[in-house]
Amino acid sequence: MPRTLPFLLILAGLSACEATEADDTATDPAAAQNADYGATLADAGWADDMTVSLGDEALTLGDDGIPDHDVLEAYALMDGTTTGVSARAYSVEIPVTPVYSDSTTDTNMGTIGVAISGGVYFNPYEGDGTSIAVDNNFVVDGVPFLDTCNAHPLPDGADYHYHGVPYCITDEVDEDGAHSVLIGVLLDGFAVYGPQGEGGTAPTDLDECSGHTGATPEFPAGVYHYHLTETAPYSIDCYHGEVEVPSRP
Numbered sequence: 590m591p592r593t594l595p596f597l598l599i600l601a602g603l604s605a606c607e608a609t610e611a612d613d614t615a616t617d618p619a620a621a622q623n624a625d626y627g628a629t630l631a632d633a634g635w636a637d638d639m640t641v642s643l644g645d646e647a648l649t650l651g652d653d654g655i656p657d658h659d660v661l662e663a664y665a666l667m668d669g670t671t672t673g674v675s676a677r678a679y680s681v682e683i684p685v686t687p688v689y690s691d692s693t694t695d696t697n698m699g700t701i702g703v704a705i706s707g708g709v710y711f712n713p714y715e716g717d718g719t720s721i722a723v724d725n726n727f728v729v730d731g732v733p734f735l736d737t738c739n740a741h742p743l744p745d746g747a748d749y750h751y752h753g754v755p756y757c758i759t760d761e762v763d764e765d766g767a768h769s770v771l772i773g774v775l776l777d778g779f780a781v782y783g784p785q786g787e788g789g790t791a792p793t794d795l796d797e798c799s800g801h802t803g804a805t806p807e808f809p810a811g812v813y814h815y816h817l818t819e820t821a822p823y824s825i826d827c828y829h830g831e832v833e834v835p836s837r838p
């Protein structure tokens with residue numbers, strides 16, 4: 590018996606390894622994606638004036654930055670002046686085989702993802718990096734900082750961006766009682782959705798990046814994805830996919 594015990598322990602160790610690997614495969618969000626992930630992303634409801642180009646490794650999204658829904662004539666700025674929305678072309682490459690990472694990366698200032706409207710997503714924070722934009726909205730002489738889409742342009746008028754649920758988009762595409770529809774994608778390649786989880790209610794299992802793995806209308810087999818939320822942090826605080834964070838100009 591003493592001679593066979595180590596052998597049995599090795600066997601036990603091997604089968605434990607195999608069981609762990611099998612579980613990882615079943616729950617790995619990246620592995621849950623189907624082969625046409627990129628094609629499904631490219632097929633989303635991107636605004637008619639956007640350029641959508643699918644390559645082997647990346648989906649390239651371009652626009653003049655002006656969303657395909659109404660915007661306000663004026664937005665209040667911190668310094669008491671106002672600005673309007675103006676065009677500035679962008680082109681963003683999104684990986685079409687996103688890789689889920691156990692470690693997270695803080696979302697950067699500036700563009701963190703592209704919306705189907707042609708606008709872009711920013712993280713929850715204002716320029717100081719700590720004030721949550723949606724919680725610090727203000728109105729000067731009837732001119733608001735953020736519009737009812739939780740969005741505004743930069744002070745120079747460019748880069749119209751959402752800091753929370755983009756109601757101008759979700760009101761058009763989401764349906765009561767159902768999971769939200771894909772309304773964009775972050776720079777790590779994982780898709781962005783409105784506030785409705787399965788059954789139409791807010792998901793209760795979101796991670797620190799406001800993401801979870803589950804079925805969506807576009808990915809019924811299940812996939813890792815982000816939700817914009819009606820409670821803080823409203824936008825996305827971190828990436829859970831491998832990402833090259835752009836350096837800020």
Ligand SMILES: [Zn+2]
Nearest residue numbers: 711722750752
């Ligand atoms: Zn902003």
Ligand SMILES: [Zn+2]
Nearest residue numbers: 786787792803
């Ligand atoms: Zn979901």
